[in-house]
Amino acid sequence: MKVIRIDPFIKVTNFQDHVMAIGFFDGIHLGHQQLLRHAKNIAEQQNLLFTAMTFDPHPDEVINNEKARNYLTPLSEKIDKMEKMGVDALFVIHFDRTFASLSPADYIQNYILELNTRHVVVGFDFRFGHKAQGNTQVLAQxxxxxxxxxxxxxxxxxxxxxxxxxxxxxxxQAGRVEVIPFYLGANYQIKAVISNTHTIGIFQLDPIENFIFPKEGSYNILLMVDARSIPAVLQCDRGKWMLMVRERITNHQQTVTIEFLSQAMVKKTMTM
Structure with a gap:
C-alpha cells in the first residue's frame, strides 16, 4: 500500500482514477469496515484503484485545542490496518487551521476532483469544510x-x-474491554515496551504511541511476544502498568502487543 501525505504545500497531480473512502477511521471498527468493503467492491467492479483518505491529527486537536489526544489506532496502526483491508493507496491529510478553513466547495475541488476520484464512499454523518458546513447532501449535489x-x-x-x-x-475507559469485539470485530490491542523486570514473572510496561488505555485495574490479556500468544494479567495502579506472566520472556526492551480480554480479579496488588 502506498501512503501519500498531503499538506497545503504538497499537491498530488495525475493520480490514477480511483474509488475513495473518506473518514477519520479511528479504530477501524465494524462500521468503518463496512464502508471500506463497500468502496473496495466498487473499485473491483469498475477495475479502479481502492483508496482511502484520513486526517492527522484529529480535527479536535486543531479546532478545539485538545492536546495529547489518545487514539484507538494511532496513525501507524491505522496504516497497518488499512493495508490489511486491501487499500491500494492511503491519503493522509495534514489537518491544520489552513485545511480547517477550506470551504466545502474548495475541499471537493482540491481533495476529490483534482485527485481524479471517480467514486466517493462516506458514512451517513460525514461532515467537511469550514465549521463542518459540508454534509452528505452537499456532497451529493x-x-x-x-x-x-x-x-x-x-x-x-x-x-x-x-x-x-x-x-x-x-x-x-470504563474498563469494559470484554464488549469491544462486538464493536471492533476483535479484541482491543495496544503496543507497548517491556522496560524493567521487578521480580520473577513481573515486568513494567511502557506504552508506545498515544493509545487509549483502560481505567486503573487488572485485566486478563494475551501478550504477543517472541511469536507466541501468552496468557497474562496486566495491572494498572497510579499510572503504572505491571505485567504478570508465568512464561519466560528473555528479550526485554522489545515492543509487544497487548490484547485485552476481560477484567481480572487479582487479590494481591503487584509491587510497583
Whole structure:
C-alpha cells in the first residue's frame, strides 16, 4: 500500500482514477469496515484503484485545542490496518487551521476532483469544510454536478447502539474491554515496551504511541511476544502498568502487543 501525505504545500497531480473512502477511521471498527468493503467492491467492479483518505491529527486537536489526544489506532496502526483491508493507496491529510478553513466547495475541488476520484464512499454523518458546513447532501449535489459517484453508508448498530469510535473509547475507559469485539470485530490491542523486570514473572510496561488505555485495574490479556500468544494479567495502579506472566520472556526492551480480554480479579496488588 502506498501512503501519500498531503499538506497545503504538497499537491498530488495525475493520480490514477480511483474509488475513495473518506473518514477519520479511528479504530477501524465494524462500521468503518463496512464502508471500506463497500468502496473496495466498487473499485473491483469498475477495475479502479481502492483508496482511502484520513486526517492527522484529529480535527479536535486543531479546532478545539485538545492536546495529547489518545487514539484507538494511532496513525501507524491505522496504516497497518488499512493495508490489511486491501487499500491500494492511503491519503493522509495534514489537518491544520489552513485545511480547517477550506470551504466545502474548495475541499471537493482540491481533495476529490483534482485527485481524479471517480467514486466517493462516506458514512451517513460525514461532515467537511469550514465549521463542518459540508454534509452528505452537499456532497451529493457536487457528485451530480461533477459526475462522480457517491455512496453513503448507513450507521451500523449493535444492541440498539450506533457503533462509533466514541462509544468504543467510552467502553475502554470504563474498563469494559470484554464488549469491544462486538464493536471492533476483535479484541482491543495496544503496543507497548517491556522496560524493567521487578521480580520473577513481573515486568513494567511502557506504552508506545498515544493509545487509549483502560481505567486503573487488572485485566486478563494475551501478550504477543517472541511469536507466541501468552496468557497474562496486566495491572494498572497510579499510572503504572505491571505485567504478570508465568512464561519466560528473555528479550526485554522489545515492543509487544497487548490484547485485552476481560477484567481480572487479582487479590494481591503487584509491587510497583
Amino acid at each position: 457536487a457528485a451530480k454536478q461533477s459526475d462522480f459517484g457517491l455512496s453513503v453508508i448507513p450507521k451500523k448498530m449493535y444492541d440498539n447502539k450506533k457503533i462509533s469510535s466514541t462509544l468504543i473509547r467510552e467502553c475502554i
